[in-house]
Amino acid sequence: MTATLTRRERQRAATVEEIREVARGLMREQGTTDVRFTDIAKEMGMTPPALYRYYADRDALLTDLIAEAYSELGREVAQAREERDPDDIGGRWIAAGTAYRDWARREPQQFALILGMPVPGYVAPQEGPTTEAAKDAMSQLSALFIRAAELGVLKEPLVREVSDEMAACAVDKHPELGDLVPPESFQAMIQTWATLHGITCLDAYGQFDWMTDEARDALFVSTLKTAALAAGIPID
Amino acid sequence: MTATLTRRERQRAATVEEIREVARGLMREQGTTDVRFTDIAKEMGMTPPALYRYYADRDALLTDLIAEAYSELGREVAQAREERDPDDIGGRWIAAGTAYRDWARREPQQFALILGMPVPGYVAPQEGPTTEAAKDAMSQLSALFIRAAELGVLKEPLVREVSDEMAACAVDKHPELGDLVPPESFQAMIQTWATLHGITCLDAYGQFDWMTDEARDALFVSTLKTAALAAGIPID
DNA sequence: CGAAAGCGTGATGATGCATAACGAACACGA
DNA sequence: TCGTGTTCGTTATGCATCATCACGCTTTCG
Incomplete structure (x- = not known):
């Protein structure tokens, strides 16, 4: 468990966490469970396709958010x-x-x-x-x-x-x-x-x-x- | 309250009811509360824009379905x-x-x-x-x-x-x-x-x-x- | 330094919502 | 019986989003 993450891995983890946080923020703002990739990307100063480096599709992000919500609760x-x-x-x-x-x-x-x-x-x-x-x-x-x-x-x-x-x-x-x-x-x-x-x-x-x-x-x-x-x- | 509906009004009411019923059926089939105008129209043998004769937009249909669901329950x-x-x-x-x-x-x-x-x-x-x-x-x-x-x-x-x-x-x-x-x-x-x-x-x-x-x-x-x-x- | 991997962008195609303009069918009065 | 206007449905169009691809830039590491 010695999490000796390389610089890249840490960077990547941070980006993933930022995506999640932005997604949660948008959900709060808009009051829905619907999240638009476009909006997340815009909020992060990226273009939508870039998000696909981190999540295969919208479902993958949702699955992750659901899992996180569970452990959070x-x-x-x-x-x-x-x-x-x-x-x-x-x-x-x-x-x-x-x-x-x-x-x-x-x-x-x-x-x-x-x-x-x-x-x-x-x-x-x-x-x-x-x-x-x-x-x-x-x-x-x-x-x-x-x-x-x-x-x-x-x-x-x-x-x-x-x-x-x-x-x-x-x-x-x-x-x-x-x-x-x-x-x-x-x-x-x-x-x-x-x-x-x-x-x-x-x-x-x-x-x-x-x-x-x-x-x-x-x-x-x-x-x-x-x-x-x-x-x-x-x-x- | 003598509901003397003309032929056209009856026809229209029937169409509206069919839209609702098809929407409910699609919701059941797909297991979501999401209804696509396109699918409803296809199911009814119509084209999507035709539905706008009966509902201003998707929200109007949803509002109607919600109201109906309430009285149904x-x-x-x-x-x-x-x-x-x-x-x-x-x-x-x-x-x-x-x-x-x-x-x-x-x-x-x-x-x-x-x-x-x-x-x-x-x-x-x-x-x-x-x-x-x-x-x-x-x-x-x-x-x-x-x-x-x-x-x-x-x-x-x-x-x-x-x-x-x-x-x-x-x-x-x-x-x-x-x-x-x-x-x-x-x-x-x-x-x-x-x-x-x-x-x-x-x-x-x-x-x-x-x-x-x-x-x-x-x-x-x-x-x-x-x-x-x-x-x-x-x-x- | 140079090769390889990771990361982000622009271009492209598919789908769905919504509107506009056009044509067909029907009910109604003359 | 026959116009006439309303209602209804279609095709055509614009716009936004999801998803993918090919390409270029940066970082990492041998």
């Missing part, structure tokens, strides 16, 4: 989570959820890029970063539940019934939960993610624009609390 | 809701939520059109159908809560604390709730919508593809139940 959430006491499960949940929402509101285009519809003309590579990052998000959540179970503070969720199919998925696809986190808590875990994701989407895409910012913030925190309590995660 | 939800006993609050909630999700999975592009990011190159008309239909969705939900309160079955939500800002928004923007539905229940109502929306988005956009269909269905229903119980709506 994951990083933000992980950082917020780790700023809290590992044993303060409720606090970690609130912190992580807040980071999720803050990023979505700050970067609605990038958020749409990874968790919305595919961009026109772009087809997601199979088994690409999408599934990868989705698992990352899940693992951050499941770590929280595992820790809660280890501490003995994970209570029964509001809805205890779990279908056999659901339970089978839990043990098959997420063996890391082991015996600590029962299927009904696994189910509740996904529900907390859904609630967080839902309130975040509605907020980031303007469905709450009729409320004041303070009300939106309060609504968000109360929603996270409700989700946590319903899942058996202690709050307050 | 609203109609589906309302119909599912009304097939249940008006006093079976929990049943109505499950039915309405299921219709919401079914439509989103059946028409992911149209769902993205109305509740996702704006389409590239398209700017939503201010005060357009977006806010209008959002209120419609809210009113369908609030009717449910009002009825529950009238029947005396609306219990306290899981989280009872409400910020002053949030309570003010409730009485200001949704006076129809009156004194029957307290602010904490109004807050809980939005939370149920968020949960429904979140699980629907994750499902419709493939985040649950690693689960079996049966598990997804079971997860969805259990999520709706959790949301209802957390909001004080009786289930089962």
Whole structure:
């Protein structure tokens, strides 16, 4: 891993990063996930064909941006989570959820890029970063539940019934939960993610624009609390 | 309102409807919200410029499709809701939520059109159908809560604390709730919508593809139940 | 120093949006 | 029945973007 990059390689990496940054900036400015090569090139003082030295086509750039957005979101959430006491499960949940929402509101285009519809003309590579990052998000959540179970503070969720199919998925696809986190808590875990994701989407895409910012913030925190309590995660 | 349309007007209306239907079909086929005038025209056996007799430009068509998608979703939800006993609050909630999700999975592009990011190159008309239909969705939900309160079955939500800002928004923007539905229940109502929306988005956009269909269905229903119980709506 | 690789530009072709000008088909009244 | 004007659809044109190619300049390194 001794990244002994040559001068050229460093130059190239810098240019690639500049392309990404300019693309993100244009997305922010124009409020869309659509990026024109022409605009990026103009912004960088280059001609459009030059960009093809760095990305095969528009899809390649999008794929890269999507991957970066994933790790960016994951990083933000992980950082917020780790700023809290590992044993303060409720606090970690609130912190992580807040980071999720803050990023979505700050970067609605990038958020749409990874968790919305595919961009026109772009087809997601199979088994690409999408599934990868989705698992990352899940693992951050499941770590929280595992820790809660280890501490003995994970209570029964509001809805205890779990279908056999659901339970089978839990043990098959997420063996890391082991015996600590029962299927009904696994189910509740996904529900907390859904609630967080839902309130975040509605907020980031303007469905709450009729409320004041303070009300939106309060609504968000109360929603996270409700989700946590319903899942058996202690709050307050 | 005696819609005595002339022959020409009927013909025109039929053509407009065909354009919409072909556009929706292309969206489904290509899996994007991007529609090319060229493709629509080709599909209809016309030349692209002919479409400009019916829509000023691509944005006008999109605006129309968005408006139609809104009423379509609203109609589906309302119909599912009304097939249940008006006093079976929990049943109505499950039915309405299921219709919401079914439509989103059946028409992911149209769902993205109305509740996702704006389409590239398209700017939503201010005060357009977006806010209008959002209120419609809210009113369908609030009717449910009002009825529950009238029947005396609306219990306290899981989280009872409400910020002053949030309570003010409730009485200001949704006076129809009156004194029957307290602010904490109004807050809980939005939370149920968020949960429904979140699980629907994750499902419709493939985040649950690693689960079996049966598990997804079971997860969805259990999520709706959790949301209802957390909001004080009786289930089962 | 000289060869090779990397980088950027201008020229070119393909596609899609949008407008303008022209011609065909239809409904309507005389 | 027959003009007449409206509606509708076509061909032709201009413009912007994506993508590729061939060529020249700069940097790197033996």
